[in-house]
Amino acid sequence: MTDVIPGRGQYTEAARRQRLAWLRERSGTELESLETTGLNAQNLVGNVENFVGSVEVPVGLAGPLLFVGDAARGNVTAPLATTEGALVASASRGARALTQSGGVVTKVLAQRMTRAPAFEFPDIATAQRFTGWLHEQRGRLDEQVRLVSRHARLVDVDPYQIGRHLHVRFVFETADAAGQNMTTAATWQICRWLTDALAGEDGLRPRAMLLEGNLSGDKKVTAASLLSGRGTRVTAECRLRRDVVAAVLKTAPEAMVKSHVTTVLGAQQGGTTGYGVNAANIVAALFVATGQDVACVHESGVSIFSLEMDGDDLVATILLPNLVVGTVGGGTALPHQRDLLTTLGCAGAGGVRRFAEIVAGFALALDVSTMSAVVSGQFAEAHQRLGRARRVDFLQAGDLDAALLQPVLAQGLGDPGLHVARVKQAPQLVGDGISSELGALAERRKVTGLHPLTVTWTPGGGTPVTVDLVAKIKPRGEDIVAGIAKVLSLCGPEVHRAWSRWGPDAEFTDAHRRELSVYRRTESALTDLLPRCYGLLEDDEREAYVILMERLRDDGGPWAHNRIDAVLRAVARVHGHWLGHDQDLLADGWLHRVPEPAHLAKSRELWEALVRHAAADLPGLLDPRREGLLLGIIEEAEHWTQELYALPRTLIHNDLNPRNIAVQDGRVVAYDWELATVGLPQRDVVELLAFTLPPDATAADVDRFLTVHARAVAAVSPAAAALVAGCDWRRGYRLALREFLTTRLALYAAGHTQREFGFLPRLTRTAFRLWHLEQAQDGG
Structure with missing residues (x-):
């Protein structure tokens, strides 16, 4: 019997029942009272972890009392x-x-709500000078608060000096919220600003800082409060x-x-x-x-x-x-x-x-x-x-009605006379994506995820049609980054600090705009691989980013060689179309913020922190040998990434795994393009093989699939064929494998310590198998 609670971070009824079965086995009790619950697991993101059931507390009515x-x-x-x-x-x-x-x-x-950071200075005099300087910055402190909250208002700044230590009690008004999280965010913003503003001021700069020095009285009975x-x-x-x-x-x-x-x-x-x-x-x-x-x-x-x-x-x-x-x-x-x-x-x-x-x-x-x-x-x-500086009218599931969808469909289908007669909603799909869950951790007031719809409309001058669609409502990339930060904050200060420094420039920023941009493209190499798009909604005021797409039903077939071949050939058309045109892609701007080439090497501390944390918490996943291997690759990133970026690059899916692929009547469809970027075409090959090949894959398997992919890319055009012939395709694959292991796999592994990814153990075994196969050929 495992000592690890199953289904970490999973908000589904299936995960709840899995945990309940684990608890029954571990405790030896039937736990009949937890068999059913009136709570929907999907709605509890941000309220509870490892949800197993609900405890009923009797509610009695007192009163009435005249006020x-x-x-x-x-x-x-x-x-x-x-x-x-x-x-x-x-x-x-x-x-x-x-x-x-x-x-x-x-x-x-x-x-009032308070937060009281503590600052350490070299001596008493510096602490006193800082206190005077801080009083002069009141207007700028107010500006920092407004950057992170439209509700919080700074009403007092109260310093308490003890020797070279200074505790500052920031007092806020927080409207209708209790305000602990709001004031924490506002105070953290102030502290970040203070750190930046005094970076060159040796005579004022604090030597160390704690966001909370225990003066605020948070969850404590104090005379000050x-x-x-x-x-x-x-x-x-x-x-x-x-x-x-x-x-x-x-x-x-x-x-x-x-x-x-x-x-x-x-x-x-x-x-x-x-x-x-x-x-x-x-x-x-x-x-x-x-x-x-x-x-x-x-x-x-x-x-x-x-x-x-x-x-x-x-x-x-x-x-x-x-x-x-x-x-x-x-x-x-x-x-x-x-x-x-x-x-x-x-x-x-x-x-x-x-x-x-x-x-x-x-x-x-x-x-x-x-x-x-x-x-x-x-x-x-x-x-x-006898538990934003403006008001946002966030999109809700109930807003997916005829009034909202009609202009979206009319524009998407190029039919101004189109009239939507009826919209029928089905229950939200379970397991609608890691990005939606991460976005919900940061912002729970708006709906995201996959929402099946049956829509009936009449084309201008035509007869009514009824179509099964899915409204994919995307979280903002900034919400995904913040959601990851929330998960990683539980992984210790080293990981949290590294993500705070490098995460906002990672591949997740602007993910919502990126995917909508992909669906706006007209190149057949790409549109043939996408689900059919019926319309897009991009509304910054409501932070609403919606793709109306066909409802796909994967055939559920096994990932045999012919199925992998089909996916590789399909995505190769995209790779071949843009191969060598990476600068044109970036210049067009439709991919939005793509991390600069040097980002992977510059952010070395992040990937190292993720690996060390995962290895410490999950030694069965990353044993010392695997940990050392990954840390070694990361240490050499400054060298091998230069070689990686010198090879021909193209548009890549960057998340090409079975969760984002459907095969329907022989047609390959790839969706969830929010991480699309410029990279080696072999990067998509690496991810697909790591997810689909068994942990005992052979070098012959890898040779076969690389050959299938290279030939399919070369077949797109003479220019693509020349680029494929002019580079070491196998070397590109090995470099892409390094990138996958040290970034995506490292992030999955660290996240797995807080939110269980059922696919990760097998994925990890296969990914390291792919690495060892390359090492055996003396090419790594």
């Missing part, structure tokens, strides 16, 4: 997710007492009539105040931060019910509760100084949590102030009820009985 607050008004019923008996009943009783006395007054006082606030600072107050205290709470105002004084003294002796009864119970129950970050419960549950007499009435107040809540992002988008937020009138933008007031109001109701229970002796008896 007369700023944002919360009227009767509110609160859904409390809890397994603690008496909690809902006690909160309801307090709500009834407050409501009968005229309701609870609530007000949000401030909303109590005083200055972190999250939403919200207060609630009510005036309880004596008759209501007696009738509902079963005690007297004087007894409540006397007990309050006694418990304050106890809290002081215990060193309690703040003072309260059990506001954290309401915070936790509402957090779980509405998808808040439950790790923030203890800091959010800090409170200052007060009771005093005013004439014959009892005045009760509560302050929650650190309520870390949001109504957008995180777990608030999950179906059950979203429904409950909606019932509170708090879902989405504009809801956070109302939600904070609701939490404070019910926290006050519970504290009043619990205190009265302690005073009257009911406490024990009751318990005995």
Whole structure:
């Protein structure tokens, strides 16, 4: 039995069931309660890893409670997710007492989120000079924040110097988001700018920096947060009539105040931060019910509760100084949590102030009820009985309707009179691509992936036709790069730093534009290999990039020699058409940002970091021998890449593997061209063979396929034939194999430590087999 949880990073029902079976075997329990779940695994990217099932927490309704607050008004019923008996009943009783006395007054006082990087300087004086300089840069700091967030606003910069160490507390307003991620991104941008701005300033430059020096109080109870606030600072107050205290709470105002004084003294002796009864119970129950970050419960549950007499009435107040809540992002988008937020009138933008007031109001109701229970002796008896600078209208699956598709199809088919009559959507295809998953890690508010459609339209002056299509909705290349960064951030600081430095210039940038550009080409060598395209949508305002293509059904045949031959001959037409015209391709600009030739050698630290991490975490995949081999190739990259770029180059698919190929009625179709670039034609051969040949492939197999490919490229034109004859085709293959091993395979291997790629073990064995075959011929 393996000790590795299966299906890492896979968000499918099949992967969930695979993990469930693994857990059953490992634990020896049936786990019948996890057999079914109401959650869709595909919708949980960014919320949970290794998804195996869901745990039901009972949700009870507390209230109604009458609010007369700023944002919360009227009767509110609160859904409390809890397994603690008496909690809902006690909160309801307090709500009834407050409501009968005229309701609870609530007000949000401030909303703040903090991040506090720490800087180390050579000496005290430098730290002090830096502090003065930082105060002078306030306007530029605001500019940096606006670069990464349209919601975050920097409201304070508070430095704390201890010797040569300087902690800087950046304070932000974050609108309707709780803001931890938003402020982290904004602070990181500021720190990057500081590093660049002071690169040549020896008298000011920090010697070292930590993004968080532990001063912000993130997920911790601190006196600083109590005083200055972190999250939403919200207060609630009510005036309880004596008759209501007696009738509902079963005690007297004087007894409540006397007990309050006694418990304050106890809290002081215990060193309690703040003072309260059990506001954290309401915070936790509402957090779980509405998808808040439950790790923030203890800091959010800090409170200052007060009771005093005013004439014959009892005045009760509560302050929650650190309520870390949001109504957008995180777990608030999950179906059950979203429904409950909606019932509170708090879902989405504009809801956070109302939600904070609701939490404070019910926290006050519970504290009043619990205190009265302690005073009257009911406490024990009751318990005995009872997670962009502008607004973007992101494309959603429901937008794939006749109104959206009609102009796309009319333009794509060259028929201005075309009329779309009906669009029927089928469920989104499972396993719609690694790039879509990576994009979703960075941006989950918009839909991506493969969406099957059955569309009926009438051509201008014609008869209706019905066609099965697929709408391929692409993530931005920038989102893919950010998604990879998110995965690699879990691989340790060396990998994360290297990707942060070199990743944005890698082959994934502008991938969305690149694929759309491929489908705009008219060369038959290329269009014959593509799925039929019915139209393209490129809308930067909505960040919507859609290809309407034919719905392909691969015949599922085995990857025998004749099938590999067919693919090689088909892609060879593309290779031969542009062979030797790489500069023209680049000059045309339709491939957008292609990494410069020297990028692979310059980014050596990235590939080395990926290999070292994968070897450390997956020794069965990359043993010391394989690790050493890859590191050796990378070390010599500056030399062999010069030879690689001197050989004839062409347009290549750059991701030519069975996931992106369909063979239908003898016709070879290659899709997913987002990584198309300029490179050696043998690069596509390497990838296809690494994915399709068995790990015991022979040199004769490789010879055969290289011959098939070279002849097919040469057959395209006399110019292509001359280029093929004039270079060492086998040497090009060996150089392309080096490139594949040290870049794509290294990236797959590092990613495999966080997101399981089922194909990778076999691919790795075959790829190294191909390498050893070349070494055996003394040509590597």
